[in-house]
Amino acid sequence: MSSFDVVIIGSGPGGYVSAIRCAQLGLKTAIIEKYPTLGGTCLNVGCIPSKAMLASSHHYEELQHFADHGIEVSGEVKVNLAKMVERKQAVVDQTSGGVKYLMDKNNVTVYEGVGSFENATTVNVTKKDGTVEQLQGKNIIIATGSKPSTLPFIKIDKERIITSTEALKLTEVPKHLVIIGGGVIGLELGQVYLRLGAKVSVVEFMDRIIPGMDGALSKELTKVLKKQGMKFYTSHKVKEVTRNGNAVTVKADDAKGNEVVLEGDYALVSVGRRPYTDGLNADKAGVKLTERGQVEVNDHLQTSVPTIYAIGDVVRGAMLAHKAEEEGVMVAEYLAGQKPHIDYNLIPGVVYTWPEVAAVGKTEEQLKEAGVAYKVGNFPFKALGRARASADTDGFVKILADAKTDEVLGIHMIGARSADLIAEAVTAMEFRASAEDISRMSHAHPTFAEAIKEAALAATENRALHV
Incomplete structure (x- = not known):
């Protein structure tokens, strides 16, 4: 031994x-x-x-x-x-x-x-x-x-009713991919096949996609993905998934009990792990x-x-x-x-769709629930010279800071390169930076990172320069 x-x-x-x-x-x-x-x-x-x-x-x-x-x-x-x-x-x-x-x-x-x-x-x-x-x-x-998790009544056959593992090695682009679950994995793989020509429908039990993230991020990502052609059925409870040959049927009820039936050739079960x-x-x-x-x-x-x-x-x-x-x-x-x-509060979360979504710290919903007095600074990517030059103008940066101390409590962003930009947010919060601290740091121009500085300025007496 x-x-x-x-x-x-x-x-x-x-x-x-x-x-x-x-x-x-x-x-x-x-x-x-x-x-x-x-x-x-x-x-x-x-x-x-x-x-x-x-x-x-x-x-x-x-x-x-x-x-x-x-x-x-x-x-x-x-x-x-x-x-x-x-x-x-x-x-x-x-x-x-x-x-x-x-x-x-x-x-x-x-x-x-x-x-x-x-x-x-x-x-x-x-x-x-x-x-x-x-x-x-x-x-x-x-x-x-x-x-990957599943639902008790769903039988994963790994052919037409699949998990993320099988979705990464399909031999054809689906005609209609029905995704059960509006979380990170489902949205990322959904966007892959949406780009390649598939019709993509997302069925989510909660009232919004990426429900664990700040509500503003969910709202913006929904808007952008809808613009790209993705369809959403939020507040829908899936009750049945069946396969007949190459056809898959997903039945779900909305919040009022009305049944929705979606017919596709693949169903991706993405309800967590x-x-x-x-x-x-x-x-x-x-x-x-x-x-x-x-x-x-x-x-x-x-x-x-x-x-x-x-x-x-x-x-x-x-x-x-x-x-x-x-x-x-x-x-x-x-x-x-x-x-x-x-510090588990400073472990960032990222969704690698395009635009990318990233966040660290507390969400606005969490601060409200905890009764914390806070202020908000927002800055849209469309106001950035670099974003316009790159034709990546969707999204924004949102900074939440303590109303009294100005310490940054959470940074939430959706836009180009957010997966990389979130590291600046983590660094700032690791050293307990205030919004003013970030606002006084020099950011190279033109860059996407300027959105963080501008959001910090917006949180500091509404001093954003470019909106």
Whole structure:
């Protein structure tokens, strides 16, 4: 039996980043992955492949508007979906290969197989041929991630009634893609196929899309996606999904009980994700799970067993790759005797549609509910010279600041490059900047980032310069 200071179950962003940090800190580390490739859901069937498809489809969409820039393209422009999927897979393979390189570089021992507990200090690695190898761990980190959720009455056949995994490798552009769920994953994949020519309908139980984000972002994204051709059925409860050959029927009731029937050739079930602990045998180690199936942890991410930790999608909090990474580093440093800390309020959220949506901190709804006195600064992208030059004028930046202290409490944006711009917001809030602090920082001109400065000026005695 091989012995390690740390044994990590799962090689997603949380697991593999934790492995690297453990190794950097001098801990003998092993990582277990049941699939042949490293990187977990994010690298293989989530973040990376979806962004590759978004990028490819965005290029195709932009090509339709080249004439506006004085670029004339002769001949027919066609979508080669097979080539697009092939490129996506090449990006995935390269990225996953990069993780394998990092494991080798940092002397992390990789085991391919299903990791499960034998007891609180022993992990079984069940390999494809059925053989079992046991690893001894002074400390063990559960990083098994999540899987797509479904509804009890929906049977996922992975052909016509699909999850995000299958949506990333379709062999044809749907004629009508019905998406159940108006969250991040559904909207991103919906926009991919909308750009490629599909009719896309989104059915959402809540009264708005991206319901966890600030209401102003939801309203603006709805407006923009409708303009692009996406149809929305909010406040609709799906009650039945059936398949007949290549046809899929989705039935839903609106808030008044009226039935809506949508006929499509594919239905994408995108109603969130569930923590994945199947086959982990957590009970054998004495690890407790919550009613929601999450691994129960304390503020140090320790489970009910002090030498066993859990990170990422399998524990409480937002299911985000970068949140998992931060937690992986935190546990590694805690094991090395350091005193790391994560401010979960400053973990940004991003939707990679175009325009992109990003946010950090409190929403306006949360501040109202908490009874916090606040002020608002808004600035539209259409007032930016760079946005007009790039023909990316949809969206705005919204800053929420404490009414008395001027400390920034939340920054919400929708527009070009918001996924990158949100880092400035996180930095400012990490150092507890006031809106005036941001307003007095020099921002290069012309850039999209100027929208943040202008929104800060708007929050500071309504001093925005360009509106």
